[in-house]
Amino acid sequence: MHLSRTGFLNRIRLFAVALAAVLALSAQPAEAGRYASIVIDAESGSVLHAANPDAKSYPASLTKVMTLFLLFDELDSGRIRLDTKFTTSAHAAAQSPSKLGLEPGEKISVESLVLALVTKSANDAAVVAAEGIGGTEAHFAQMMTRKAQALGMRSTVYRNASGLPDLSQVSTVRDQALLGRALIRQHPGYYKYFSTRQFVYDGQPINTHNRLMLRYNGADGIKTGYIHASGFNLISSAKRDGQRVIGVVFGGSTAASRDKHMGQLLDKGFARLRKGGGVEMAEAGHDDLPDLDELVAAAQAAKAPAKPSAKAAKPAPAKKVAMRAPARAAAADDDDDEDAVGDADPASWAIQVGAFGEYRPAHKAASDAAKKLGGLVSKASIDIDKTGKGAKTVYRARISGFTEDQARAACKRLGKAGKACKPVNPNA
Structure with missing residues (x-):
């Protein structure tokens, strides 16, 4: 097949564009x-x-x-x-x-x-x-x-x-x-x-x-x-x-x-x-x-490298909190949470079953809730979240390591038993 000069040049240009794209990709991280x-x-x-x-x-x-x-x-x-x-x-x-x-x-x-x-x-x-x-x-x-x-x-x-x-x-x-x-x-x-x-x-x-x-x-x-x-x-x-x-x-x-x-x-x-x-x-x-x-x-x-967010997630207010134990099994990945970092699974939801002025009653409340939930918490862990200092210290009784659906199902079950419960979004 005979190509015109214009057609030949167009093919050369297309090849150059493709080659440039390949080289650009190879220079980027995976x-x-x-x-x-x-x-x-x-x-x-x-x-x-x-x-x-x-x-x-x-x-x-x-x-x-x-x-x-x-x-x-x-x-x-x-x-x-x-x-x-x-x-x-x-x-x-x-x-x-x-x-x-x-x-x-x-x-x-x-x-x-x-x-x-x-x-x-x-x-x-x-x-x-x-x-x-x-x-x-x-x-x-x-x-x-x-x-x-x-x-x-x-x-x-x-x-x-x-x-x-x-x-x-x-x-x-x-x-x-x-x-x-x-x-x-x-x-x-x-x-x-x-x-x-x-x-x-x-x-x-x-x-x-x-x-x-x-x-x-x-x-x-x-x-x-x-x-x-x-x-x-x-x-x-x-x-x-x-x-x-x-x-x-x-x-x-x-x-x-x-x-x-x-x-x-x-x-x-x-x-x-x-x-x-x-x-x-x-x-x-x-x-x-x-x-x-x-x-x-x-x-x-894989066709093209994904880039991490150019900036980190907005920092949470500095406070003596979040001494969280990780879930004992992975929750589902959340592809929309580009700034989630660290090691815990980014879509790890929690439930909160109360807030207390001392650690022991908070831990007991979470333990009691876990017993009532039975199999629903087989892949989750007790997680006491501390905020404030001195007389203003609050211990939030939480169980973490759920998917969103699991967290909502857990609260529904506790609600039927007359227990307070609210799902906690990890990205909120």
């Missing part, structure tokens, strides 16, 4: 839901499994592993101690949830910061730590990036200490595995903090977000993370029979499916070690794991 994973031998660093290991995405709260790494560096150097206290700035107090609810001027020990980061994934605590070491969060982020480069994390850039949405803050599963391995090897004494299941701050118990650690045989850390643009991320480490593996997953669709998948990857890693190790599978699609099909199909269907 879109939300883009699946990537890796498993390495913690001793040798050899790769036991890899799928899209060098695809850039947003680390979300996995960022806090590097924040903690630098805190541990300072502790080892003797420049700070676990009982050293840092002061909360207005900038730190204004961070989006997940947070401790620290107030400007409030002092908090380094050990409490460490525990808040590994369990609550508190964004305000991350900024307090950053400013306590680096002076400003921006300078601390530069320190984080330099440390990443020194550790061989070639594709990682940090812009903040928490993992809140930032277009320039990117990493890969390979880099995060390097970080996990380096932390375990260089700070073995402090790594134990990642196995913390609960700690008490300001009189309130705070449970870990890392539910896989509670269920997987041999797991002892390390960090979960979520923002809308990344999906559900996780670094895990487990030790069996003297052998340790480290796994990283980016882009899970829910916390529950991510955790289940990570368990399979860790199993695969241990199996490969028993056979004498393995060879990296370049850009492996599924490695014969049964639950990868959906993730891989989503990755193949």
Whole structure:
């Protein structure tokens, strides 16, 4: 078929536009839901499994592993101690949830910061730590990036200490595995903090977000993370029979499916070690794991990168609140909640069954309501929300971890029993 000069030039232009689009996409981090994973031998660093290991995405709260790494560096150097206290700035107090609810001027020990980061994934605590070491969060982020480069994390850039949405803050599963391995090897004494299941701050118990650690045989850390643009991320480490593996997953669709998948990857890693190790599978699609099909199909269907919100969610008023234990199982993801950050599922609704002046009656009210609800709370947890100070302190008796439909059904059942109850929207 003969083409006119005009037709030929039009085809050239179309090809150039298409090529430019492909190049633009390849330069961007992976879109939300883009699946990537890796498993390495913690001793040798050899790769036991890899799928899209060098695809850039947003680390979300996995960022806090590097924040903690630098805190541990300072502790080892003797420049700070676990009982050293840092002061909360207005900038730190204004961070989006997940947070401790620290107030400007409030002092908090380094050990409490460490525990808040590994369990609550508190964004305000991350900024307090950053400013306590680096002076400003921006300078601390530069320190984080330099440390990443020194550790061989070639594709990682940090812009903040928490993992809140930032277009320039990117990493890969390979880099995060390097970080996990380096932390375990260089700070073995402090790594134990990642196995913390609960700690008490300001009189309130705070449970870990890392539910896989509670269920997987041999797991002892390390960090979960979520923002809308990344999906559900996780670094895990487990030790069996003297052998340790480290796994990283980016882009899970829910916390529950991510955790289940990570368990399979860790199993695969241990199996490969028993056979004498393995060879990296370049850009492996599924490695014969049964639950990868959906993730891989989503990755193949991806056309364009999703960008995280250029700004964080509007901060909640600074207050000593939200000492929340995570739900014991994942609630449904809420794709409209782009600014939900931290590690708890973003669509985790709660119900409130009363407000009290003391903690004990609030906890009893929530416990009594949970007993009446029976199976409806099998995937939820008691959650006492404290507000105010002194004589104005109020303890809200809540049960969290519901979907919206479950929360409304729970209140309907309690209402029929003559009990007060109201659904609590996590985004309200």
